[in-house]
Amino acid sequence: MWYAGKLIELGRIELGIDDPGLLYGATVFTTLRVYHHSLDDGRTNWRGHRGRLSNSIKTFGWQEPKWERIREGAEVLGREFPVLRITIFPDGREWIVGRQLPEDLVERQEKGVVAWLAQGAEFRRSLGEHKTGNYLTAWLALNQAKKYGAKEAILIDESGNWLETSTGNLWGWQDGRWWTPPLTAGILPGLMRKQLIDWLLSQNQIVEEEPWTADLVLGMEAIAYSNSVVEVVPIHTVVGGWGDGGTRGQGDSWDKGTL
Numbered sequence: 072m073w074y075a076g077k078l079i080e081l082g083r084i085e086l087g088i089d090d091p092g093l094l095y096g097a098t099v100f101t102t103l104r105v106y107h108h109s110l111d112d113g114r115t116n117w118r119g120h121r122g123r124l125s126n127s128i129k130t131f132g133w134q135e136p137k138w139e140r141i142r143e144g145a146e147v148l149g150r151e152f153p154v155l156r157i158t159i160f161p162d163g164r165e166w167i168v169g170r171q172l173p174e175d176l177v178e179r180q181e182k183g184v185v186a187w188l189a190q191g192a193e194f195r196r197s198l199g200e201h202k203t204g205n206y207l208t209a210w211l212a213l214n215q216a217k218k219y220g221a222k223e224a225i226l227i228d229e230s231g232n233w234l235e236t237s238t239g240n241l242w243g244w245q246d247g248r249w250w251t252p253p254l255t256a257g258i259l260p261g262l263m264r265k266q267l268i269d270w271l272l273s274q275n276q277i278v279e280e281e282p283w284t285a286d287l288v289l290g291m292e293a294i295a296y297s298n299s300v301v302e303v304v305p306i307h308t309v310v311g312g313w314g315d316g317g318t319r320g321q322g323d324s325w326d327k328g329t330l
Contacts, residue, residue: 073144073167076137084166092160096205099127100158101262104172104300105149110142116299117145119262124159127201136163154300158204176301179222183305186223186236186296187216190311194226199234199257213237219310223296228256233283239298240264241283243291248277250291256282263297 074084091097101120106112121138128135136159144167145155152169159165173179189212196208212224216237224237234252235241240261243250249271254260271278281287288294294306 072169073148073165075164075166076140076144078144078147090160092158092204096203096207097161098158098166098204099124099131100156100202100204102154102156102298102300105145105153105155108150110145110149116262116266117142119265120157120299123202123260123262124157127203128159130201131161133159133161134163136165141165141167173301179301179304183295183307184222185220185308185310186225186294186306187212187219187221188233188309188311189215189224189226189237190231194224195228196226199259200254202259209237221310223304223306225309231285232256233288234258235261236296239296239301239304242267242295242297242303243283243288244293245287245291248279250279250281250283250287252283253280261298263299263302267297267303 072079072082072084086093101124103115103117103120106114109115110117121141125135141157141159144165145157148155148167148169153172154170156168156170157165158167194208194212194215197205209224209226212226216222216224223239225241226234226237228234232252233241234256235258240258240263241252251264251268252258268278294309295303296306297303
């Protein structure tokens with residue numbers, strides 16, 4: 072890992088007992104996929120990840136980090152790891168951890184996954200438009216989903232509208248067009264989400280950014296989620312009760328091949 076300008080071989084760092092990152096989860100982070108070991112590869116989208124971190128730091132009034140040092144650490148770890156998680160503390164310290172892609176990523180992309188609908192209030196994120204270290208609700212939802220044999224959890228708002236998954240943004244296909252929940256719903260402005268919207272619009276595809284009400288979801292022909300690491304993964308089955316209170320699976324109306 073890389074921490075505060077140094078490469079660290081041991082799997083631990085030291086934090087003060089009064090560190091707000093430890094006490095309150097006061098950090099912001101981004102997770103990026105390094106394509107071809109290069110931060111300058113367009114698909115890595117280094118500028119986008121840096122921009123999102125910078126926006127959150129300015130919004131919270133935190134100290135500006137040393138971006139050249141962050142880039143140095145990302146380049147060092149990016150030579151070995153395809154996935155980097157970059158965390159920034161309020162005083163500008165950086166902490167970068169590398170990891171591998173999910174072993175079953177290709178299978179997920181080709182066959183899709185099961186998702187669980189997280190309906191409890193304890194699964195609703197605060198500051199949803201920022202990736203903060205206080206990711207407890209998403210973590211709780213994902214771990215609960217695993218108990219139902221699901222790979223993802225779908226988060227909802229107080230009205231039952233679908234917002235996003237525990238790790239990504241939602242996508243749907245219906246009426247010959249693409250659908251994704253709007254940023255005004257308080258979801259994370261995913262970088263892969265933006266890249267997909269820009270690419271789809273450049274291909275003269277229609278993208279509707281509308282709230283995912285129960286009626287809208289019931290009409291979806293296919294559903295998927297996206298993030299910068301897994302790109303796009305279809306969701307072929309949703310469990311946990313939704314719409315009319317039942318469970319909907321792939322069946323004849325969910326065509327994974329559409330995604």
